[in-house]
Amino acid sequence: DAGVTQSPTHLIKTRGQQVTLRCSPKSGHDTVSWYQQALGQGPQFIFQYYEEEERQRGNFPDRFSGHQFPNYSSELNVNALLLGDSALYLCASSLGGGVGNQPQHFGDGTRLSIL
Amino acid sequence: GQNIDQPTEMTATEGAIVQINCTYQTSGFNGLFWYQQHAGEAPTFLSYNVLDGLEEKGRFSSFLSRSKGYSYLLLKELQMKDSASYLCASSGGYNKLIFGAGTRLAVHP
Numbered sequence: 495d496a497g498v499t500q501s502p503t504h505l506i507k508t509r510g511q512q513v514t515l516r517c518s519p520k521s522g523h524d525t526v527s528w529y530q531q532a533l534g535q536g537p538q539f540i541f542q543y544y545e546e547e548e549r550q551r552g553n554f555p556d557r558f559s560g561h562q563f564p565n566y567s568s569e570l571n572v573n574a575l576l577l578g579d580s581a582l583y584l585c586a587s588s589l590g591g592g593v594g595n596q597p598q599h600f601g602d603g604t605r606l607s608i609l
Numbered sequence: 610g611q612n613i614d615q616p617t618e619m620t621a622t623e624g625a626i627v628q629i630n631c632t633y634q635t636s637g638f639n640g641l642f643w644y645q646q647h648a649g650e651a652p653t654f655l656s657y658n659v660l661d662g663l664e665e666k667g668r669f670s671s672f673l674s675r676s677k678g679y680s681y682l683l684l685k686e687l688q689m690k691d692s693a694s695y696l697c698a699s700s701g702g703y704n705k706l707i708f709g710a711g712t713r714l715a716v717h718p
């Protein structure tokens with residue numbers, strides 16, 4: 495039973511570029527949430543996708559956007575990259591659209607470095 | 610506002626007991642999660658409390674007081690492999706997690 499998988503593992507970009515990160519949820523899960531984790535900090539909620547729609551969003555600018563596909567996989571897009579966007583980007587999946595507070599299962603993340 | 614506080618670092622001895630505290634002030638609170646994160650790895654789920662009281666799961670226990678906005682994670686019979694960061698997270702809305710900065714626990718022989 496595959497867990498949450500993310501790609502790529504590592505990525506290096508320069509300021510102003512655009513990036514797309516990908517996530518496949520754990521088998522049977524239908525809800526995907528994205529988090530940004532700076533070094534030495536806890537993850538910060540970016541947004542959550544359920545039924546192919548963004549259902550709730552954290553305090554991140556519109557440069558951060560996403561998508562969920564019919565197979566529940568998801569993408570995170572970041573435009574006009576800034577040095578401060580350097581972080582570990584974590585995808586988490588859960589079941590039931592967040593109702594009942596099912597535990598979220600995290601992928602190993604994508605380490606994004608901006609030069 | 611949303612605020613989660615937990616100690617930055619703790620040290621303990623192998624075989625001992627350690628308690629990691631967490632206080633929270635968040636809107637729309639549903640429950641409290643604890644995750645473990647080893648360096649360079651994904652956070653892994655440890656426990657979830659929605660009602661007041663103690664939840665025991667093997668060597669790990671977690672406590673919640675909703676009226677005090679307070680939780681703790683208790684780790685017994687510490688092992689070297691327990692050296693990791695422990696993340697306290699408040700759940701609100703549709704299971705939107707608000708994390709603290711994490712507590713780095715170092716277990717020494």
